[in-house]
Amino acid sequence: MIEGHKIDETNFNPPLGVGGILLDERQKQVSVAGANERTIDCNKASVAGSVSQRACVFCGSRVVLYPISDALHLIHGPIGCAAYTWDIRGSLSSGPELHRLSFSTDLQERDVIFGGEKKLYQAALELINAHKPKAAFIYSTCIVGVIGDDVERACRMLEDETGIPVIAVEAPGFQGSKKDGYKVACESIFKLVGRVNNPIPAKSINILGDFNLAGELWILLEYYKKMGVHVNATITGDGRVEAISNAHNAALNVVQCSGSMNYLAKLMKDEYNIPSMRVSYFGIEDMSDALYDVARFFKDDDMMNKAREMVKEEISRMMPALAWYKERLTGKKAAIYVGGAFKAISLVKALRLIGVQTVIVGSQTGTPEDYELIKKLCDEGTIIVDDSNPVELSHFVKEKQADIFIGGVKERPIAHKIGLGFCDHNHERKEPLAGYEGMINFAKEIYATAMSPVWKFTKTTDPLTP
Amino acid sequence: MTTNILDKGNLVPLQGLGVDKGNFNSPLGVGGRLGGYVSTRNSCKLCAPLGASLVFKGIEGCVPLIHGSQGCATYIRRYMISHYKEPVDIASSNFSEESTIYGGSRNFITGINNIIKQYKPKVIGIASTCLSETIGEDIPGHIHNYKEENANTGAKLPTFIHASTPSYCGSHAEGFHNTVLATIKTLAEYENVRNEITILPGMVSPADIRYMKELLEDFGIKYTLFPDYSETLDNEYTAEYQLIPTGGTTVHDIQRIGNSKATIEFGASFNKSFTRLKDKSSVQTAGEWLESKYYIRNYQMPLPIGIEASDKFMEALKTISGKELPEHHRKERGRLVDAYIDAHKYVFGKKALLYGEEDFVTAMADWCKEIGVEPFYIKGADFETLKEKANEFQPDFLLGNSKGYYIARERKIPLVRVGFPIHDRFGANRMLHLGYRGTQELFDRVVNALIEYKQENSPIGYKYL
Numbered sequence: 001m002i003e004g005h006k007i008d009e010t011n012f013n014p015p016l017g018v019g020g021i022l023l024d025e026r027q028k029q030v031s032v033a034g035a036n037e038r039t040i041d042c043n044k045a046s047v048a049g050s051v052s053q054r055a056c057v058f059c060g061s062r063v064v065l066y067p068i069s070d071a072l073h074l075i076h077g078p079i080g081c082a083a084y085t086w087d088i089r090g091s092l093s094s095g096p097e098l099h100r101l102s103f104s105t106d107l108q109e110r111d112v113i114f115g116g117e118k119k120l121y122q123a124a125l126e127l128i129n130a131h132k133p134k135a136a137f138i139y140s141t142c143i144v145g146v147i148g149d150d151v152e153r154a155c156r157m158l159e160d161e162t163g164i165p166v167i168a169v170e171a172p173g174f175q176g177s178k179k180d181g182y183k184v185a186c187e188s189i190f191k192l193v194g195r196v197n198n199p200i201p202a203k204s205i206n207i208l209g210d211f212n213l214a215g216e217l218w219i220l221l222e223y224y225k226k227m228g229v230h231v232n233a234t235i236t237g238d239g240r241v242e243a244i245s246n247a248h249n250a251a252l253n254v255v256q257c258s259g260s261m262n263y264l265a266k267l268m269k270d271e272y273n274i275p276s277m278r279v280s281y282f283g284i285e286d287m288s289d290a291l292y293d294v295a296r297f298f299k300d301d302d303m304m305n306k307a308r309e310m311v312k313e314e315i316s317r318m319m320p321a322l323a324w325y326k327e328r329l330t331g332k333k334a335a336i337y338v339g340g341a342f343k344a345i346s347l348v349k350a351l352r353l354i355g356v357q358t359v360i361v362g363s364q365t366g367t368p369e370d371y372e373l374i375k376k377l378c379d380e381g382t383i384i385v386d387d388s389n390p391v392e393l394s395h396f397v398k399e400k401q402a403d404i405f406i407g408g409v410k411e412r413p414i415a416h417k418i419g420l421g422f423c424d425h426n427h428e429r430k431e432p433l434a435g436y437e438g439m440i441n442f443a444k445e446i447y448a449t450a451m452s453p454v455w456k457f458t459k460t461t462d463p464l465t466p
Numbered sequence: 467m468t469t470n471i472l473d474k475g476n477l478v479p480l481q482g483l484g485v486d487k488g489n490f491n492s493p494l495g496v497g498g499r500l501g502g503y504v505s506t507r508n509s510c511k512l513c514a515p516l517g518a519s520l521v522f523k524g525i526e527g528c529v530p531l532i533h534g535s536q537g538c539a540t541y542i543r544r545y546m547i548s549h550y551k552e553p554v555d556i557a558s559s560n561f562s563e564e565s566t567i568y569g570g571s572r573n574f575i576t577g578i579n580n581i582i583k584q585y586k587p588k589v590i591g592i593a594s595t596c597l598s599e600t601i602g603e604d605i606p607g608h609i610h611n612y613k614e615e616n617a618n619t620g621a622k623l624p625t626f627i628h629a630s631t632p633s634y635c636g637s638h639a640e641g642f643h644n645t646v647l648a649t650i651k652t653l654a655e656y657e658n659v660r661n662e663i664t665i666l667p668g669m670v671s672p673a674d675i676r677y678m679k680e681l682l683e684d685f686g687i688k689y690t691l692f693p694d695y696s697e698t699l700d701n702e703y704t705a706e707y708q709l710i711p712t713g714g715t716t717v718h719d720i721q722r723i724g725n726s727k728a729t730i731e732f733g734a735s736f737n738k739s740f741t742r743l744k745d746k747s748s749v750q751t752a753g754e755w756l757e758s759k760y761y762i763r764n765y766q767m768p769l770p771i772g773i774e775a776s777d778k779f780m781e782a783l784k785t786i787s788g789k790e791l792p793e794h795h796r797k798e799r800g801r802l803v804d805a806y807i808d809a810h811k812y813v814f815g816k817k818a819l820l821y822g823e824e825d826f827v828t829a830m831a832d833w834c835k836e837i838g839v840e841p842f843y844i845k846g847a848d849f850e851t852l853k854e855k856a857n858e859f860q861p862d863f864l865l866g867n868s869k870g871y872y873i874a875r876e877r878k879i880p881l882v883r884v885g886f887p888i889h890d891r892f893g894a895n896r897m898l899h900l901g902y903r904g905t906q907e908l909f910d911r912v913v914n915a916l917i918e919y920k921q922e923n924s925p926i927g928y929k930y931l
Contacts, residue, residue, distance in 0.1 A: 023580055046536055048560045048573040049580030056537025078596045078633035079506060080513030084541035086869070101850070106506035107634050109742065112600055123505035142535050142597040143634075146566065173535030174561040174597060390555050391584050394707030410544055413553040418707050458703060 022392065023047055029387060031371070034380030040371040042386040045177060051389045053337070053410050054364045056173030058141050059085070060181020063427065064260050065137055065169065065188060067091035067211050068239040069099040072133035076120050076151060077141030079106045081173075089427040091211045094218075094238055098131055107143070117149040121157060128162045134241035135165040137188060142173045165241070167191050178339075179259060179365040186264035189235060193268065195245035201230040203298050206250045206274075208265060209257030210281065212237030213427060216434035220281060223435065227306045229294055235264065248272040252297055254279055254290070259340040259365045280342060281434040282442075283350030284315060284322075314436040322354060325443040330355030332450050335402040337385075337393055337411055338425055341366025341374065347406060347425065348377055354443045356450075359400035362388045390414050404450055419458030421449030507850035510821050510869070513633035514641025514740075516542045518593035519556050520669065521645035522627070524693020526714035527588030529581050531557045533570060533605060534595030549887040549894050550672075550699040553711070557581050559598075566601060574608045575615075582624065585709050589625045589717060593645065599632035625717050627652050636740035639823040642669050643737035646693065647752040653717060656724035656760050662688040663786055664723045664762070666731040666752055668769065668825055669886065672700035672895040677903060684792040685783050690719045690726070700895035724760050728786055729753040730779070732769045733825040769825060769900065771908070772833030773802060776901050798902040805906060806837060809913040814838035816916060819861035821852055821870055822885045830865055830884070833905065839912075841865075849873065863915060880915040884908065 022030060028041035046052035062085050065073065069091075075082040082104030093099065105123045107116045120138065128136055136158065140151050151168045158166040169188045171181055205224070210217045217237040224231050233239070233247040253265045253276035265276035277297065279290035288311045295304035334356050336344050341363040348358045361374050362385035374384055383396050394414050397405060405415035408426030415422040423445050425433060431441045515532050519542050522530035532539045539558035546554040559577040561570055581590055592605055609626045616623055629645035636644075646666055667678055675696035682689045697713025704711075731753035738749055753764035765786075770779035776799070780791050791799075818834050820827045820843040831841035842859045844852060853873045864874045864881040868888045874881035888894035898904040921928065 023583060025580075045562060046558075046560050047576065047580060049531065049557045049577030050560075050584070051539070051555050051557050052536060052560070053540070054536060055540040056535045058535075059537050059540070074505065078513060079509050079511060079637070080515070080538065080541065080596075080633045082506070083509045083512045084545055086508060102508050104506045104509060105504075106509065107596075109632070109634050112596075112632075112634050119504060123503075126503060127505055127507075142561075142566075142595070143600045146597070146600050172566075173537040174566050175563050177536065389584075390553060390707070391709060398707075410540070410547055413547055413551060414707060416551075417553055417701070417704055419703065419705055458705065 023050060026050070026387075026392075029385060030392075031375065031384045033375045033378040033382040033384060039368060040366070040384060040386050042366050042368060042371060043179075044387075046387055051391070052364075052387055053389060053408075054387060055178050057175050057177065057181040057184060058139060058171040058173045060178035060183075060260070061169050061171040061185040061188065062139060062181070063089060063211075064182055064185035064236060066099055067093070067236040068135075068137075068241065068244070069093035070096040070134045070240050071098065072103065072124075072127055072131055072136040073099060073139070074103045074105070074120075074124050074127060074136060075139045075141060076105045076116065076144050076149070077107055077139075078143070079104055081139075081141045082106070089211060090213045090429060091237055091427075092215050092218075093212075095240070098133055103127055112143060112147050115147060115149055116144070117151075117154055120149065120151065121154045124154070124158050124166065125161065128158070128164065128166075133164065135167065135192060136162075137167050137169050139169045139171050141171065145170075145172050165192055165195065165245075177365070182260040182365075183263050186261065186267060189244060189264055190267045190271075192241060192244045193247045194272070196242060197249065198242075198246045200232050200246070200249050202251065203228070203300065203303070204230040204232040204250045205252045205254050205294060206233045206235060206247050207231055207237070208235045208253050208255040208276070209261035210234065210237045210434070211257075211427070214429055214432040216281070216432045216438065219432055219435040219437060223291060223310065224294070226310050227291060227295060227303050228300075229298075229303065235261070248274065250274060252277065252294070254294060256280055256290075256342075257340055258342050259367070278342070280346040282343065282346035282438070284318075284353060284436065284439055285349055286346045287435055287439070288315075318436055318440055321440055322443060325447050326353070326355040329443075329447060329450060332356045332403045332446075333359045333401060334404045334406060334446075335360035335393075335397045335400065335420075337362040337388060337405070337407045339364045339408065341370030343425070345370070345373055345377060348374070350439060350442060351446070353439070354446060356404070356446060358382060359402050360385070360393075360396045362386065362393070394418060404446060419455065421446075421452065421455070423449055503851070506848045508853075508869075509848050510852075511637030511639070512545070513538075513596075514631035514636055514638060514644070515593040515595055515633065516545065517638040517641030517643070517669070518591070518629045518631045518645040519546070519554075520638075520695065521629075521642055521649065521693045522589075522591030522593070523554065523698050524695035524714055525589050525591060525627075525649065525720070526716045527624075527710055528591050528627075528714060529555065529557055529585045529587040529589075529710060530591045530593065531559060531577055531581060532593050532595060533559045533574065533577075533603060534561055534597045536560045538595050545887060546699070548889040551892070551895070552699050552701060553707070554699070555585075555709070561597060566597065569601070570598060570603050571608050571611070574605075575612060578612055587624050587710060589627060591645070591649070592626065592628045593631045593641070594629070595631070596633040599630065599634075605630075625653070635742060636737065637823075639669060639735075639825065640737045640740035643733070643751060644740055647737065647750065647755055649692070649720060650723055650752045651755060653720040654724040654756065654760070655721050657722075658725060659727055660688075660722070660725040662690065662722070662726050664726040664729045664753075664756070665689050665691045666729065667691065667900075668732045668736075669823055670732075670769070670900060671886075671897050672696040673898040674900045674904060677898055677901055681795065681901060682783070684795060685787045685789055687783065687787045690715060690723055692720055692723070723756065724762075726756070726762050728763045728765060729756050730765045730767070730782060732767060732829075734768050734828045735824040739824075768832065769829035770904075771829040771899055772836045772905055773799065773806075773902070774836055775829060775832060776905060779901070795902065798906065802902045802906045802909070805909055809909070810838065812913050812916050816840070816862040817842060817859060818863055818865045819843075819852065819856055819859060819870075819873070821847070821849070821864075821866040826885050827866075833908070834865070837909065837912075863912070863919070865912070880919050882908075882912050882915050 086102035629648040834841035
């Protein structure tokens, strides 16, 4: 419960409502847990002029496909889209690093007038010959369709010429939001699935929706290995074309980051009848459930026992540390604004473990079900917001007197400018936050930002100012 | 390969590197692009709307609006935030499929309305994108209609500025210069000549802008510096979130630019690569336009990096003000010469690989030559080409933005970070490059990078130089 700063129906509207900081079109995209029964109106396009924190369709497809490290990623369009996504995610690879290069057809005005298809063909061919990738993804950006390039045709020709899968990723930025780009990426990945049939053990899973940021995937692989679960394809963290092409042979799809990967799971369910489950690897509870659920799926007692043992061992190892953090962090308040809502849910739970209360939860791409879950999970008075922007976020954190902001690179300066600690839970992080050791890192980071002595200069007024 | 050394004669085509007029600019790579590739591999350049957004951030009370898909604004925000470590709000008109087919006027109007509602800006700076340009959006027409429709509402509308910045023309540097030109064309007026000057420093750091202002004040020169993002993109801790950060050149001051008695603009190439097919010859810089329109004397010169380039700039200031170089600036020059002497042998004969905006690189290259460092640069090259050519150059260090780090890492040589973007270090907005003071900072950093490299690679640790 929040003392002294409770927002409910009576005082919710004035600061946020008409004439306040919320745009009329966005009124229904904000809710308050408990007091306000409003259902979040999400899944809609961002309002023009609102400075959304979201990116575009291209971005959605690019970030999901990006970690496939032995594929060529060629961006067909003017230079910006390729330049801004060069080495954009901290997705690590245990082998090839072709994904860390940024390739573009760099369309010029004459290409726009006369068409860029020939240039695309030549560019892709020379790059495939030079880098010998296992597959190529050709991303169409905004103007490609408008100038009439037939990318599908170019891809077919390239596939005939080179013998590798060449997949058209139709991702013009204007065709929806980042979330629509996820779907495009899933369709593109699905075009690879089923191309090879390599024998794998019966108790095999695919990991969907972990991008191996700071090596998080490798932590998970270790856990599953200890349980005796074979991991077939990792999609897309540390991803490889061949394993993805063989993904249809796994018994189960374990899906994290459901916003981006549920659609692929659905496609694989429809075509290959592979069941899927939704998990999260953040925080002790969700991490442990992810392991138990897999053991339960295989109805394997030995696997379950191993999982229990491992969880017990990990928790007993980390509990003293977490207790230490909890003692010091209790009473702190956090605001969360991240890409996917399912991640936000895990964060709320993880923060609770260390005594931190969540007062704002938001995401760029949450679904109605996600938001309902969040509403139930959070304390009364928690602000819940879809597709927010700097104006709103800065207002909300002030309103709720948050101490810590958890978000991505675009939220950091908002937090810092108003004297709030910040924890990066996004693509560029260098410390793993998933799994058990990730929980400790997370606690460490929250502690470091909440307890830094620098905040004393932000809380008091400058003595030299008259 | 002596032809690698940069001078005016070979800056454009590097003979002997397999690049000549015949294959240099051919877009489809008849003979291949630089490095023999049709594709761009790890681009050195960014797109034009980024440059436009930066200029708009340098206008007081301005919110930039990128007319196109949402990703453009978000990517550019993210890119600038990672460099400046400051909030960078840029609105987007969020094109949908519908707006792409039927035109973006409705999104434009909604966008403007929402910006006004949320930000209450004095200025809205509108940059076009590849998408809006390709579908033929008439942004001046949209602005005209918007003003007309709102003429009778009694509401005071913000000032609108529009820059044409399709991403398939030039780079972010051309986008920057084009937007400076577009803004001045839109706003500058002439009443009567005043004893003031206009300074257009180009794409420099907030610290550079602050230094320029201090210097001009020390000379006692009245000036308008544009664009001034020294505060908007490097603000103090504010406690409250400023929807529009304080600072920036005011509209009033930009209007008065027409009254200036002189313009100083830094650069060598400006927006000259921004060649639209139809009117290649008509590309003007802002200084050239002011000269042709209002007969304002234009002092065009390279960015003042190094003693010679800074001397040239100070000479211009002396001429304009009729005053001598203020004493403490004279002493800065003296200390710089002293430092050059003390450290000359640590840099002499070293080879530097340069990259970045052309105006910046040519100035850096001249400075390198001034201290006995051999500069290497390939115009229009991407990073992969530079990386491959570095095998021939065998540079001792890299001098450029943080994106070349992977080349330095692979070659195990130092990277001295300068310019934009610097995404992997702190303090990019406090980094000074210009004048005697900026050169001193650069010189110290280059010298120390080379000394540190030698020390780190020495079989014995030593305590004295």
